[in-house]
Amino acid sequence: MSVSFKQKLIAPCGMDCRICIGYFGYMMSDKKRKNCCIGCRPRNNQCAFLKEDCKKLTNEEIKYCFECEDFPCENLKKLDKRYTTKYEMSMIENLKYIEKNGISKFIENEMERWKCPKCGGVICVHNRKCYNCGI
Ligand code: SF4
Ligand code: SF4
Ligand SMILES: [Zn+2]
Numbered sequence: 045m046s047v048s049f050k051q052k053l054i055a056p057c058g059m060d061c062r063i064c065i066g067y068f069g070y071m072m073s074d075k076k077r078k079n080c081c082i083g084c085r086p087r088n089n090q091c092a093f094l095k096e097d098c099k100k101l102t103n104e105e106i107k108y109c110f111e112c113e114d115f116p117c118e119n120l121k122k123l124d125k126r127y128t129t130k131y132e133m134s135m136i137e138n139l140k141y142i143e144k145n146g147i148s149k150f151i152e153n154e155m156e157r158w159k160c161p162k163c164g165g166v167i168c169v170h171n172r173k174c175y176n177c178g179i
Contacts, residue, residue, distance in 0.1 A: 058135030
């Protein structure tokens with residue numbers, strides 16, 4: 045996977061679609077989906093995780109939420125709270141990091157953070173499973 049493609053998989057809300065269960069082709073119940081999600085930017089549509097539609101995102105007025113004057117808005121804060129509590133991952137922290145250090149450095153860290161210790165594949169944030177080797 046090229047670096048530019050990995051960049052495309054970082055959603056405006058700070059989610060790394062590469063580690064999402066939908067991107068691996070599964071539902072939250074771990075049942076297989078009909079189709080894998082191809083990621084927020086490639087599919088050009090917000091996913092259900094950011095529940096309320098945001099016009100700024102739909103109209104592509106901003107690339108990342110930190111560019112928004114309302115950042116972090118209530119909607120993003122709610123999503124962030126859910127993820128921090130349930131999955132120990134914060135979209136808001138991700139976004140702040142990207143704003144400060146740039147997307148390349150963020151991706152570099154993400155590669156390490158979500159790397160399977162057994163096979164080097166990618167670990168899913170939602171269930172901590174490696175869909176490559178199954179551990
Ligand atoms: S479901 Fe949402 S977070 Fe997951 S890969 Fe698709 S767009 Fe990204
Ligand atoms: S921070 Fe701004 S751009 Fe991002 S979801 Fe909230 S209102 Fe939309
Ligand atoms: Zn693995």
